[in-house]
Amino acid sequence: MQGHTLAIKTFTDWNSQVLSNPKPVIVDFYADWCGPCKMLKPKLHSLHEQSQGKWELAVVNVDIEELQQISSKYANKGIPAVYLFHKGQEISNFLGNNEAKAKEMATKATTL
Amino acid sequence: MDIEQEYDLFVIGGGSGGLACAKQAAKLGAKVALADFVKPSPLGTKWGLGGTCVNVGCIPKKLMHFAATLGELRHDQVEAGWIDTQVDSKHNWEKMVENVNNHIRKLNFGYKNQLLRQDVKYYNKLAEFIDANTIKLTDNKGQIETVRAKTILIAVGGRPSYPENIPNIQNLVITSDDLFWLQENPGKTLVIGASYVALECGGFLHGIGNEVAIMVRSILLRGFDQEMAEKIGQYMEEKGIRFIKGSVPDMIEATEDNKRKVTWIINGQKQEEIFDTVLVATGRVSDTQKLNLDKVGVKMNKNGKILCSADDKTSVANIFAIGDCVEGRPELTPTAIKCGQLLANRLYNNGNELMSYEFVATTVFTPLEYGCIGYSEEDAIKKFGEEKITVYHSIFKPLEWNYFEMHSGESCFAKLIVLNDNRRIIGFHYLGPHAGEVTQGYAVAIKMGVTKEQFDSTVGIHPTCSEELVQVTAVKGIDDAQKEGC
Numbered sequence: 001m002q003g004h005t006l007a008i009k010t011f012t013d014w015n016s017q018v019l020s021n022p023k024p025v026i027v028d029f030y031a032d033w034c035g036p037c038k039m040l041k042p043k044l045h046s047l048h049e050q051s052q053g054k055w056e057l058a059v060v061n062v063d064i065e066e067l068q069q070i071s072s073k074y075a076n077k078g079i080p081a082v083y084l085f086h087k088g089q090e091i092s093n094f095l096g097n098n099e100a101k102a103k104e105m106a107t108k109a110t111t112l
Numbered sequence: 113m114d115i116e117q118e119y120d121l122f123v124i125g126g127g128s129g130g131l132a133c134a135k136q137a138a139k140l141g142a143k144v145a146l147a148d149f150v151k152p153s154p155l156g157t158k159w160g161l162g163g164t165c166v167n168v169g170c171i172p173k174k175l176m177h178f179a180a181t182l183g184e185l186r187h188d189q190v191e192a193g194w195i196d197t198q199v200d201s202k203h204n205w206e207k208m209v210e211n212v213n214n215h216i217r218k219l220n221f222g223y224k225n226q227l228l229r230q231d232v233k234y235y236n237k238l239a240e241f242i243d244a245n246t247i248k249l250t251d252n253k254g255q256i257e258t259v260r261a262k263t264i265l266i267a268v269g270g271r272p273s274y275p276e277n278i279p280n281i282q283n284l285v286i287t288s289d290d291l292f293w294l295q296e297n298p299g300k301t302l303v304i305g306a307s308y309v310a311l312e313c314g315g316f317l318h319g320i321g322n323e324v325a326i327m328v329r330s331i332l333l334r335g336f337d338q339e340m341a342e343k344i345g346q347y348m349e350e351k352g353i354r355f356i357k358g359s360v361p362d363m364i365e366a367t368e369d370n371k372r373k374v375t376w377i378i379n380g381q382k383q384e385e386i387f388d389t390v391l392v393a394t395g396r397v398s399d400t401q402k403l404n405l406d407k408v409g410v411k412m413n414k415n416g417k418i419l420c421s422a423d424d425k426t427s428v429a430n431i432f433a434i435g436d437c438v439e440g441r442p443e444l445t446p447t448a449i450k451c452g453q454l455l456a457n458r459l460y461n462n463g464n465e466l467m468s469y470e471f472v473a474t475t476v477f478t479p480l481e482y483g484c485i486g487y488s489e490e491d492a493i494k495k496f497g498e499e500k501i502t503v504y505h506s507i508f509k510p511l512e513w514n515y516f517e518m519h520s521g522e523s524c525f526a527k528l529i530v531l532n533d534n535r536r537i538i539g540f541h542y543l544g545p546h547a548g549e550v551t552q553g554y555a556v557a558i559k560m561g562v563t564k565e566q567f568d569s570t571v572g573i574h575p576t577c578s579e580e581l582v583q584v585t586a587v588k589g590i591d592d593a594q595k596e597g598c
Contacts, residue, residue, distance in 0.1 A: 031217065031218070033215060072224065075225075076229070078225070079221075
């Protein structure tokens, strides 16, 4: 099953596709210049493909000007920064290219 | 208008000086805010937090200079035995720029996070004085807010200036503000200027395979040792960079296919040529025009540079200024950083150390690099008198240059200027590979007052270029700089 990724580009996208999403959303804060981000991305994609549609995967490029306030809040300790949201609430998060934590988060997302 | 926030220190400008002072002040417990806003260049180029060095100066310059030197190394590679090295392969500008820009964005991000972690409030807004304690902040959508602060630091740096005699020049040429963010190779380029910006940029553009001409009005690297400057120019000419000497452009026009037709006059004769790009590097101007400094009484010289005392105070008691925007300061990142940190210490930790600009080491990253500390020969003669100094000099050839036969045995050069009275080395000049790395260590010794005899008693590391400096014996005016024999 092909999972599709939600590319968050505007403030409106963030509100509607992450905070207001009826399904749990795993959000990946990344940048094009970030090596560990590049390594984590395919792992998140693969977990998403195996999830059978139970949760959504969203990505936020921290260099996007309009999203600076959001990026500053969630990515201020570094990137990749990955958050699990459900019904507008932040459930959990992890920092860095951490496959084990990604799996843990994906499992949690399926149970919500 | 609601005046909300109040800070101990408000820093205008998020470059080398501003960031250093803000972070240090916050560390010492002050409530600090910083405003950084990049006014786009006339061609629309803009960038993030970090100032000139990070975005349109030292960092991209050094990366591009390095890219060019890698190209030159191909010839050495062949002679050192590597197979399949293509000395004529082309350079991919887009790939280099993408990597350089990504690194810069990583730095922008890092600085933003540093400010956040150290509790420095960051405003990406254009600041302007309302009075000596009140600042108006405007964002890129025109929205305004006002803040108050007990102490204000101006660290706005500078921007490239343009020659005034050519109509519409700002839309016809690029400057260093644009070069490092160009999405396409600038092609056949005319560089106007003889500053280190002009020579460094012209140098690496040629090194990556572009046709480059450099138009200079009179001398190269004004303010630097002129014997060294001439050798730098000579090396660049030998490499194939064309110098158009004794000239300034008379006219620059866009052609039908968007190239640039440049006209200039030499010996009364009009010359003209078509270039893909014209890069102007004739100087920089302090970025103080829109701050409203006249209204608050901060005095500037006629070029907009702020007048400060040795403790960085302006003519207004609670307003300080550091870095490129201040008269008399070297336009360098490390001095701005140190100055900012010392200022924070004096303001918030009872420190009393003032910034010293004596014996600051620098390096010019021209195709053949030049590192220097202290006095140029001209300045030493002017200050002390020719009879009071001894100049030692040496021409040398790096060992590694012996693979590829086209390397010159006469380009690299070292010079020490010694004060006869106390034998202190007051001028250090090195023209050769890895000049920055070679020069840095000697800066410690020179600041400590090292003598020529102490240099001579130091055993050199062999085989290196640096060892030349502790072995030079030839005296200028008596001995040849060139060693004899094989």
